[in-house]
Amino acid sequence: MKTTTQEAPTPTGAEAGQVPANRPLFLLAYLLIGAYLGLIFVQSEVVSWFRIQEMFRFQSFHMYGIIGSAVLVGVVSVQIIKRLNPRTLTGERVQLSPKEWGDSRIPAARYWIGGTLFGMGWALLGACPGPIFALLGSGITVMVVALVAALAGTWAYAALRPYLPH
Amino acid sequence: MLETLLGPWPWYVAGPLIGLVVPLFLLLGGRAFGVSSNLRHMCAAAPTPRRWKPEFLRYDWKSSGIWNLTFVLGVALGGFLALTLIGIPDAGQSVSEATRADLRALGIQDFSGLLPDDLFSWGALLSPASLILIVGGGFLVGFGARYAGGCTSGHAISGISNLQLPSLVAVLGFFAGGLLVTFGLLPLILS
Numbered sequence: 001m002k003t004t005t006q007e008a009p010t011p012t013g014a015e016a017g018q019v020p021a022n023r024p025l026f027l028l029a030y031l032l033i034g035a036y037l038g039l040i041f042v043q044s045e046v047v048s049w050f051r052i053q054e055m056f057r058f059q060s061f062h063m064y065g066i067i068g069s070a071v072l073v074g075v076v077s078v079q080i081i082k083r084l085n086p087r088t089l090t091g092e093r094v095q096l097s098p099k100e101w102g103d104s105r106i107p108a109a110r111y112w113i114g115g116t117l118f119g120m121g122w123a124l125l126g127a128c129p130g131p132i133f134a135l136l137g138s139g140i141t142v143m144v145v146a147l148v149a150a151l152a153g154t155w156a157y158a159a160l161r162p163y164l165p166h
Numbered sequence: 167m168l169e170t171l172l173g174p175w176p177w178y179v180a181g182p183l184i185g186l187v188v189p190l191f192l193l194l195g196g197r198a199f200g201v202s203s204n205l206r207h208m209c210a211a212a213p214t215p216r217r218w219k220p221e222f223l224r225y226d227w228k229s230s231g232i233w234n235l236t237f238v239l240g241v242a243l244g245g246f247l248a249l250t251l252i253g254i255p256d257a258g259q260s261v262s263e264a265t266r267a268d269l270r271a272l273g274i275q276d277f278s279g280l281l282p283d284d285l286f287s288w289g290a291l292l293s294p295a296s297l298i299l300i301v302g303g304g305f306l307v308g309f310g311a312r313y314a315g316g317c318t319s320g321h322a323i324s325g326i327s328n329l330q331l332p333s334l335v336a337v338l339g340f341f342a343g344g345l346l347v348t349f350g351l352l353p354l355i356l357s
Contacts, residue, residue, distance in 0.1 A: 034240020073185025115339020137245025153308025
């Protein structure tokens with residue numbers, strides 16, 4: 001099995017504008033979906049360090065209810081989309097490339113090692129990548145430090161990638 | 167302006183509204199909802215000489231990423247709209263009393279707004295605890311998300327929505343790491 005096909009660079013040499021999703025009207029749609037999500041993130045308090053602590057201490061159903069019901073809506077809609085196999089608004093077919101298990105001698109190494117490291121960061125910072133952006137917009141400017149640190153972490157992964165078990 | 171909409175919105179309202187982003191993404195551009203790839207796009211877009219960039223960051227980030235980068239710009243805009251149109255909910259007051267008691271025992275004093283100012287503010291940034299939480303936490307979020315191939319949105323929501331077992335393993339890892347920090351490291355960091 002190949003290691004990480006789903007993250008392989010997609011179209012090579014293509015101009016950004018030739019990718020249908022990058023056309024101006026679609027960009028506006030993505031901007032609006034983002035704004036919708038960012039607003040929900042703040043008002044449901046999932047961007048709150050307090051709420052993440054509450055979740056990891058199993059002291060409220062709030063976060064579990066949010067993630068659980070979001071996944072439920074996701075599962076049902078993905079099943080419907082798979083059955084109907086509609087064209088997207090960009091005229092393409094839906095790409096649901098499954099994640100690969102990887103070829104390391106350590107089974108599923110990237111998922112549980114990477115996942116554990118991510119979970120540690122999530123509990124420390126109290127925010128995962130989406131909430132970092134929502135918090136920045138909501139005026140918590142110190143989150144720019146967290147964003148730069150997250151970029152440094154991404155860069156470090158990129159540099160170490162050939163040496164890590166996947 | 168719309169103060170009556172001030173949170174905390176109940177989970178059964180917020181959760182399904184968040185879940186709707188999964189089909190919206192699939193029907194709009196055909197690609198899965200996932201935020202952390204944008205960290206990779208941002209690194210790939212960094213204006214450094216190409217030879218400084220690891221192979222993983224050498225690709226055409228504009229064609230693969232502009233739509234997704236626009237999406238996270240929107241997420242920040244959503245945070246701004248939440249602040250200006252509605253206001254910021256006092257999460258520190260709406261979390262359970264048990265959580266407040268535990269955090270008070272760890273020395274947290276500020277329970278207003280979304281985050282404790284004792285730790286998450288420019289003034290606190292240079293204290294060792296804040297540096298570990300903000301810089302250490304941020305670094306692990308970036309490193310771990312890319313290593314695992316996704317974050318809460320890509321694995322916990324999109325991945326499990328597509329019934330992918332690797333995503334379930336990643337989410338179990340998220341929880342293992344979170345519990346390790348909450349019950350193992352945090353008391354040491356905040357002591």
